[in-house]
Amino acid sequence: QVQLVESGGGLVKPGGSLRLSCAVSRFTFSDYYMSWIRQAPGKGLEWVSYISGSGTTMYYADSVKGRFTISRDNSKNSLYLQMNSLRADDTAVYYCARDRGFHDYWGQGTLVTVSS
Amino acid sequence: EIVLTQSPGTLSLSPGERATLSCRASQSVSSSYFAWYQQKPGQAPRLLIYDASSRATGIPDRFSGSGSGTEFTLTISRLEPEDFAVYYCQHYGSSPQVTFGQGTRLEIK
Numbered sequence: 384q385v386q387l388v389e390s391g392g393g394l395v396k397p398g399g400s401l402r403l404s405c406a407v408s409r410f411t412f413s414d415y416y417m418s419w420i421r422q423a424p425g426k427g428l429e430w431v432s433y434i435s436g437s438g439t440t441m442y443y444a445d446s447v448k449g450r451f452t453i454s455r456d457n458s459k460n461s462l463y464l465q466m467n468s469l470r471a472d473d474t475a476v477y478y479c480a481r482d483r484g485f486h487d488y489w490g491q492g493t494l495v496t497v498s499s
Numbered sequence: 500e501i502v503l504t505q506s507p508g509t510l511s512l513s514p515g516e517r518a519t520l521s522c523r524a525s526q527s528v529s530s531s532y533f534a535w536y537q538q539k540p541g542q543a544p545r546l547l548i549y550d551a552s553s554r555a556t557g558i559p560d561r562f563s564g565s566g567s568g569t570e571f572t573l574t575i576s577r578l579e580p581e582d583f584a585v586y587y588c589q590h591y592g593s594s595p596q597v598t599f600g601q602g603t604r605l606e607i608k
Contacts, residue, residue: 430597
């Protein structure tokens with residue numbers, strides 16, 4: 384059974400930083416693009432970023448460009464999201480998902496709260 | 500950027516009824532690159548349909564997807580109690596950016 388497990392969420396002050404991790408298992412991690420998708424409380428889904436299997440190609444939503452950095456370590460079957468200059472509107476549950484254009488497997492999500 | 504608009508915002512139906520959920524794209528898109536997801540409270544989204552009409556692994560055949568151009572539809576032929584949830588559409592493939600619709604809430608009447 385494919386598994387994706389996010390960690391690293393928490394409470395952070397505006398302007399602060401946080402690094403999310405996503406540990407995956409039971410598929411060949413390096414073969415797949417991976418995405419981060421977030422959901423603000425009571426709101427819909429917002430794609431944040433994706434990265435190619437090799438880690439050489441990344442794209443970001445305009446709302447996070449220049450502040451967030453996606454990366455991966457294929458030797459550790461892990462995906463990361465470094466979030467800097469956090470704002471209140473970054474408050475959301477952050478999901479990692481396997482990306483085939485569509486997203487066929489998702490983690491359970493990790494909550495990031497940006498508040499003073 | 501392609502904008503996806505889902506309708507209705509909320510759909511109230513009874514178990515056993517047929518549900519038709521719509522997603523309209525702001526410009527014509529390749530019908531091959533359209534997905535639907537189901538999300539229940541406190542859970543991650545679950546992929547239902549990809550490539551506009553292909554059911555994901557383990558999805559019952561009461562769920563079907565169709566459409567082309569700017570109009571796409573998710574149909575649930577006969578609602579079961581566990582189908583009441585929020586549904587999202589997604590387009591992929593035409594640009595680096597990924598877009599989701601705002602969601603349709605399917606509630607028990």
